[in-house]
Amino acid sequence: METVLQITANGLMLGGLYAMISVGLTLIFGITRVINFAHGEFLMVGMYIVYLITTQLGVHPYASLLLVVPALFVMGALTQKLVIERLRNSDEHVQIFATVGLSIALINLALLIFGADIANTPSSGLRHSVGVGTVGVLTGQLVIFFSSIVLVVGLHLLLTRTRPGRAIRATAQNRAAARLMGINVSRVYVLTFGLGAACVGVAATLVAPLYPASPTIGTYFVLIAFVVVVMGGLGSITGAFIAALVIGLVDAFAGYYLGSDLKEVAVFGIFLLVLIFRPSGLFGARRNLSHVSP
Numbered sequence: 001m002e003t004v005l006q007i008t009a010n011g012l013m014l015g016g017l018y019a020m021i022s023v024g025l026t027l028i029f030g031i032t033r034v035i036n037f038a039h040g041e042f043l044m045v046g047m048y049i050v051y052l053i054t055t056q057l058g059v060h061p062y063a064s065l066l067l068v069v070p071a072l073f074v075m076g077a078l079t080q081k082l083v084i085e086r087l088r089n090s091d092e093h094v095q096i097f098a099t100v101g102l103s104i105a106l107i108n109l110a111l112l113i114f115g116a117d118i119a120n121t122p123s124s125g126l127r128h129s130v131g132v133g134t135v136g137v138l139t140g141q142l143v144i145f146f147s148s149i150v151l152v153v154g155l156h157l158l159l160t161r162t163r164p165g166r167a168i169r170a171t172a173q174n175r176a177a178a179r180l181m182g183i184n185v186s187r188v189y190v191l192t193f194g195l196g197a198a199c200v201g202v203a204a205t206l207v208a209p210l211y212p213a214s215p216t217i218g219t220y221f222v223l224i225a226f227v228v229v230v231m232g233g234l235g236s237i238t239g240a241f242i243a244a245l246v247i248g249l250v251d252a253f254a255g256y257y258l259g260s261d262l263k264e265v266a267v268f269g270i271f272l273l274v275l276i277f278r279p280s281g282l283f284g285a286r287r288n289l290s291h292v293s294p
Helices: 002-032 039-057 061-087 092-114 140-159 163-173 173-182 185-207 217-232 238-255 261-278
Strands: 129-132 135-137
Touching: 002 039, 002 061, 002 135, 002 140, 002 163, 002 185, 002 217, 002 238, 039 061, 039 092, 039 185, 039 217, 061 092, 061 185, 092 163, 129 140, 135 140, 140 163, 140 185, 140 238, 163 173, 163 185, 173 185, 217 238, 238 261
Parallel strands: none
Antiparallel strands: 129 135
16 A cells, blocks of 8 residues: 555656646647647756756755746747748748757757766756655655646636637637737737746756756657647646656556566557547537636
């Protein structure tokens, strides 16, 4: 029983991590309908910024949040304005190739600047184990888990209780009608891309003390993020959060009982089963997948 509780705790902590990375991707796709294949590289950039700030200034990794989040917001906004916006009238595949190209460019830029070696951000006590009964988790994992809940709730309130949030949802539901109502759709797209990237900035700040940064660190995380986004329902923030927890639990239990070599088989097996019996995802709208559901 204690083993099951420990694996469950590990799975929930891992699910919180996946949720932190996935909600930004869900927000971007739900509004702009653009699949951002550079999402993982945004995470990588954020982790390197945390590494540089922490090692050069000697501050706590979480203090870099004040710089990383605005920096990633600007990066996301510029990506939308300078790359995606210019390709709006092009085929969807062109936009996909553009984000793939951006992803490759960022990876190679990181290799040029930092090399292939990993960069370890000081943990600052965040890798210490905290006991909750017979279950032990890392301090940093607890912070990530509860921060993911705060992030999801914050996005929900933003989308439902604020004027920009209502403009975002209106644009997601019907872009033409939103434009007729006086909403600046282009500005909404820039804001959305910036917010999605800023969410990755939060994730990067919290992940950096636990995982070493490398030019390819985003590749694995973004693959899982896509699984979470599709499984939860394209455009559903709540669905992405729940799907992230499910994937985290499957990953933890499969890793323990099947081994690390087969855990990804279990993860993608569950993913395929969900798509077979519910193609729109757990919480996706059947007819309009672009509708953003808080």
